[in-house]
Amino acid sequence: MSQANQYKGFAGWLEKRLPIISPADHFFNHYPTPRNLNYFWNFGAIAGLLMGLMILTGLILAMQYTPSTLHAFDSVERIMRDVNYGWLLRYLHMNGASFFFIAVYIHIFRGVYYGSYKGEREVLWILGIVILVLMMAIAFMGYSLVWGNMSFWGVTVITNLFSAIPVVGDTLVTWLWGGFSVDNPTLNRFFVLHFALPFVLLAVVGLHVLALHQVGSNNPLGIDMKGPQDTMSFHPYFTMEKLFFIGLFFTIYFLVVFFAPNMLGEAINYEPANPLSTPEHIVPEWYFLPFYAILRSIPDKLGGVIAMGGAIVALGLLPWLDRSPIRSARFRPVFQIMVFVFVIACIILGFVGAQVPADAFQIYGVQVFGSLSVLRTGQIFTAIYFGFFVLLPFVPLFERPRKMPRSIAEAIDGHA
């Protein structure tokens, strides 16, 4: 096409031949952004940056890593001891995964609390859940690469989940492993997938952002923008604000990387994989704990697997389960309490997932529920987790919303 464009100089020249200047311009300068966004709106950008950092550090680690059961563990130890700054790359990658999940979990909580899945945002929301599932798959396979004893048994237990599927389960697991147990073929394919899936993730994140820019950002009031009085330009206002918060978040991340790099990990993974010795107590990485707790709460193998999968599917169904036309929990007294109870249930399930089922439940040594066992605690809070979703469609029937401002501008300036 030869029509003139508004860009001058090189930008104009390039835009004529390759239309990438105008989308970028729209993205930063013409994306109407609600004036009232709070700091919760920074976690998407943070997650995106961490994804970039994971891909960068991962690529460089992969140049030194050997995906073979005979050499994998030693090659990671070599990265830690002999490769220049290898320890830094690995600690950045290892803790980067944790902070990636922290950012994404807060990002999802933000979405639930402010009803960000409403108002033609169903596809945006579902893409977010796809991102979460991809991240879980990637992190799980990355953890296996270390080939420590927790890697090995974690992979064994989690891949065995698929054997719960009736009829084809066992065949499926043998297919996943490429053998009769977790072994070299498994490690090799996990390495390839751990390398490749982050790029699929990148593409899905691209679609997620595209959907966002189609519908627009939600905001803490959950009221649509009605005109320029409700918005501010993304750049420079929000870029500045985000940069500050990103600095804060990364400072915490780097404090962990430099001063407590193994705080979030398991010591047993510094022992090489041993197919003859199951660790006394298998625990997944912290970001899987609530789901692991739900799995163990159901005393039936297939039932446990269904409940665990259902916990994620239920999140994806939120746009259809929540029937209230009001988005933000600020104006929904019942929903607001429900979200807080839900978050507490997730956190308690996290503690449950890390403890031995028969023991008494405790949080940092305190038996908060008396002598109630870990198993029972898990069952109660699994019920609360699902109760949130079951109750949701009925809330609008009896909830009396708080009074809402008519527009974003009215809430801030006192007049529209």
Place this chain on the structure above:
Amino acid sequence: MAEQVQDESKRDFLALSAYVTLGVGTVAGTLGILNSLTPSADVLALASIEVDVASLAPGQAITVMWRGKPVFIRRRTPEQIDDARGVALSALKDPQTDAERTVEGKEEYLVVVGVCTHLGCIPKGQKEADVRGDFGGWYCPCHGSHYDISGRIRKGPAPLNLPVPEYEFLSDTNIKIG
């Protein structure tokens, strides 16, 4: 175009044959790829193993590796055999008699794959000092499955008994597994 298309069925034929070729090719290619990920010939070729159990005293157990998995061989005491045979089938989650799980005349020896049928951990109980669970056989610490002295699931989330591999006695104390 100035001229009228004479015979539209030619065009339909071209379209149809293109779709069929693409469809068959895609299905065949996908099946091939999926199949290449199943266990390869060298993995399948893992030969059977022979184990000499002459040194096992009653009550003792050994673990051997077979197809990348541990196999438990336990020489049981007469009381343990009675115990295993005295259980009513109705008390079992995966009903199987002890006789079905052992070789006739050799019921002293129990040979089972030592992989928990829940999610694949290795149950404790091979060593004298191990916790053996409520039924005196094996106990899986991962999610708390209890197996009896016949390797049958008695309590916990595991759905099935510890599987008995294919095996035979070559001589009085020589077992061939696989």
